[in-house]
Amino acid sequence: EMQLVESGGGTAQPGRSLRLSCSVSGFKFDDYFMYWVRQAPGKGLEWVSGVSWNGADPAYADSVKGRFTISRDNAKKSLYLQMNSLRPEDTALYYCAKQLPIEGLGLIDVWGQGTMVTVSA
Amino acid sequence: VLTQSPGALSFSPGESATLSCRASQTIVKNYLAWYQQMPGRTPKLLIYGASTRAAGIPDRFSGSGSGTDFTLTINRLEPEDFAVYYCQKYGSSPPHTFGQGTKLE
Numbered sequence: 001e002m003q004l005v006e007s008g009g010g011t012a013q014p015g016r017s018l019r020l021s022c023s024v025s026g027f028k029f030d031d032y033f034m035y036w037v038r039q040a041p042g043k044g045l046e047w048v049s050g051v052s053w054n055g056a057d058p059a060y061a062d063s064v065k066g067r068f069t070i071s072r073d074n075a076k077k078s079l080y081l082q083m084n085s086l087r088p089e090d091t092a093l094y095y096c097a098k099q100l101p102i103e104g105l106g107l108i109d110v111w112g113q114g115t116m117v118t119v120s121a
Numbered sequence: 122v123l124t125q126s127p128g129a130l131s132f133s134p135g136e137s138a139t140l141s142c143r144a145s146q147t148i149v150k151n152y153l154a155w156y157q158q159m160p161g162r163t164p165k166l167l168i169y170g171a172s173t174r175a176a177g178i179p180d181r182f183s184g185s186g187s188g189t190d191f192t193l194t195i196n197r198l199e200p201e202d203f204a205v206y207y208c209q210k211y212g213s214s215p216p217h218t219f220g221q222g223t224k225l226e
Contacts, residue, residue, distance in 0.1 A: 035217075045156075045164065045207050045219040059215035095163065104152045104169070106209070106217025111163035 002026035002110045004096045009115030012086050020115055022079040022096030027110075030054070030074035033099040035108060036081050038092035038117075048094070049081065050106065064090075086119045093117075123208055123220035131226050132198055140193040140223045142208035147188050152212035155184055155193045158222075159204040168193065169211075195225075 008020040020036070036048040049070040051058045058070045069082040079096055093114040100109035122145040132138050142153065151171035156164040166175040168184035171191055181196045195202055208220040 044222040047217045047219060050215055050217070061216045100166065100169070102169070104150070104211050105213055106211030106215060107154055107166070107169055109166055109175070113163065
């Protein structure tokens with residue numbers, strides 16, 4: 001069974017940093033593009049970032065570009081999201097997500113349960 | 122930008138519902154997907170390529186459209202279908218934007 005387990009969420013003050021991790025099992029991690037998607041409380045889904053199978057070509061939503069960095073360690077089967085200069089509007093449940101193995105990047109077939117990030121003074 | 126309208130729709134079980142998703146620019150290769158999110162659950166992929174059902178999705182769910190206008194139709198609504206539905210643009214050029222969602226109630 002494919003599993004994605006996020007960790008690292010919590011409460012941070014505006015301007016501070018957090019690092020999210022996603023540990024995966026049940027599939028060959030280094031074969032797939034991976035993503036972070038967030039959902040603010042009571043709001044919709046927002047695509048945040050994505051990275052290719054080898055860590056190249058990271059992509060970001062405009063709302064986080066220059067502040068967040070996505071990375072992966074294929075040996076550890078883990079995906080990361082370094083979040084710097086946090087803002088209150090970054091408050092959300094952050095999902096780790098896996099690419100569906102067909103043509104078309106960004107299509108997601110497996111989601112983690114999410115880790116909650118709260119940015120508040 | 123993907124615009125889903127309306128924000129909420131009310132139906133009764135057994136009826137059919139049609140949800141709309143409009144893109145501000147033509148979506149290449151009809152790389153448009155639909156996800157369902159039940160309360161307190163993670164999203165589930167329903168449709169990709171505008172009209173291809175994902176594995177295990179019943180044929181009550183169908184997608185159509187091309188270019189900038191896309192539709193998700195759910196026939197014979199069942200109680201578990203009352204959820205929030207999101208469309209998403211995917212493909213080679215990120216960001217892979219989601220629409221703001223339509224709540225089926």
